[in-house]
Amino acid sequence: MAVFTSVSLDDVQAWIAQFPLGDAVALKGIASGIENSNFFLTTELDGRRTEYVLTIFENLGFEQLPFYLQLMRHLATRGVLVPEPVPTHAGELCVPLHGKPAAIVSKLQGSSQMAPGPVHCAAVGAMLAKMHLAGQDFPLHQPNLRGIAWWHEAAPAVLPHLSEPETRLLRSEIHYQEAFHGSDLHKRLPHGPVHADLFRNNVMFDGERLTGFFDFYFAGCDTWLFDVAVTVNDWCVDLDTGVLDEARVRAMLDAYHAVRPFTADEQAGWQCSLRAAALRFWLSRLYDLYRPREAEILTPHDPTHFERILRERVAHPAPGLLP
Numbered sequence: 001m002a003v004f005t006s007v008s009l010d011d012v013q014a015w016i017a018q019f020p021l022g023d024a025v026a027l028k029g030i031a032s033g034i035e036n037s038n039f040f041l042t043t044e045l046d047g048r049r050t051e052y053v054l055t056i057f058e059n060l061g062f063e064q065l066p067f068y069l070q071l072m073r074h075l076a077t078r079g080v081l082v083p084e085p086v087p088t089h090a091g092e093l094c095v096p097l098h099g100k101p102a103a104i105v106s107k108l109q110g111s112s113q114m115a116p117g118p119v120h121c122a123a124v125g126a127m128l129a130k131m132h133l134a135g136q137d138f139p140l141h142q143p144n145l146r147g148i149a150w151w152h153e154a155a156p157a158v159l160p161h162l163s164e165p166e167t168r169l170l171r172s173e174i175h176y177q178e179a180f181h182g183s184d185l186h187k188r189l190p191h192g193p194v195h196a197d198l199f200r201n202n203v204m205f206d207g208e209r210l211t212g213f214f215d216f217y218f219a220g221c222d223t224w225l226f227d228v229a230v231t232v233n234d235w236c237v238d239l240d241t242g243v244l245d246e247a248r249v250r251a252m253l254d255a256y257h258a259v260r261p262f263t264a265d266e267q268a269g270w271q272c273s274l275r276a277a278a279l280r281f282w283l284s285r286l287y288d289l290y291r292p293r294e295a296e297i298l299t300p301h302d303p304t305h306f307e308r309i310l311r312e313r314v315a316h317p318a319p320g321l322l323p
């Protein structure tokens with residue numbers, strides 16, 4: 001459960017004058033989410049009511065936010081279904097509210113599909129490919145802040161807490177990934193802005209119709225293949241075992257490939273990328289669990305889920321990128 005920065009409708013009524021949105025008429029805190037304070041905000045302009053999402057960023061600073069918010073705007077203008085940030089009269093996408101950075105974005109319709117079938121996976125795969133292509137000419141650059149450089153920082157913080165088998169797995173996988181990330185193959189993989197956290201809870205569906213990707217606040221520049229691997233590792237697994245469901249994997253990868261064909265290098269790097277994606281979330285979940293906790297940090301996600309997925313990817317090759 002996130003801790004919210006307390007904001008009243010009165011606070012927002014004065015603050016919203018800097019946006020071309022009319023009056024704020026309702027504000028409702030959103031209970032889910034772990035990083036930021038989110039509110040559904042209803043505005044009224046010329047007698048017409050519209051719902052938006054107001055986010056107060058609890059951990060990110062003004063210097064990091066342009067990458068995420070400009071990326072969302074860039075993608076939205078190219079037809080990728082993502083929330084569109086609303087600029088102020090002065091053209092700012094992010095302005096202070098109670099001393100923290102805050103932004104207003106359009107509200108996506110629908111809800112998260114937490115038990116996806118092949119039809120949902122195909123929709124996500126196709127939109128992900130479209131997103132990667134649309135991001136190619138995005139001018140800003142920010143590395144994936146949870147990439148290999150961060151793994152090197154985080155590992156020493158968690159290693160003292162791990163059992164012998166966990167220690168062996170973490171050390172050997174980082175070693176394996178160092179070789180992969182340093183290889184010529186890795187350098188040849190197509191790359192650009194990626195979502196990097198496209199889990200089931202970060203996509204909206206209205207029935208079987210995908211209405212948008214959101215929560216871009218782990219986005220950065222990395223290989224497109226890493227983004228595909230993160231997405232497959234969440235959408236296509238049996239949540240109890242971490243084993244991939246072939247029908248969902250095929251649906252997602254085939255739909256992606258139909259929009260942006262995978263390269264031969266990507267086929268060669270696929271198994272390594274699935275392992276990298278599993279390692280990334282195992283390590284971040286361990287880090288959230290063991291790092292000295294600040295009071296406002298909430299219940300961490302279970303790291304053993306991604307340890308299981310990593311062990312499974314190491315032991316058994318996943319279905320190939322192409323059938």
Ligand SMILES: Nc1ncnc2c1ncn2[C@@H]1O[C@H](COP(=O)(O)OP(=O)(O)O)[C@@H](O)[C@H]1O
Pocket residue numbers: 002030032033034035036037038053083105106107108109201202214215217
């Ligand atoms: N643009 C949006 N449209 C509709 N609902 C949204 C939007 N952004 C966030 N939400 C809602 O807010 C919840 C928390 O958002 P999320 O970005 O996952 O928070 P956090 O960054 O804190 O993890 C989501 O589960 C979703 O219900």
Ligand SMILES: N[C@@H](CCOP(=O)(O)O)C(=O)O
Pocket residue numbers: 033034035197199201202215281284285301
């Ligand atoms: N998807 C990550 C954690 C990030 O949480 P989110 O609610 O901001 O997507 C995980 O599952 O470890």
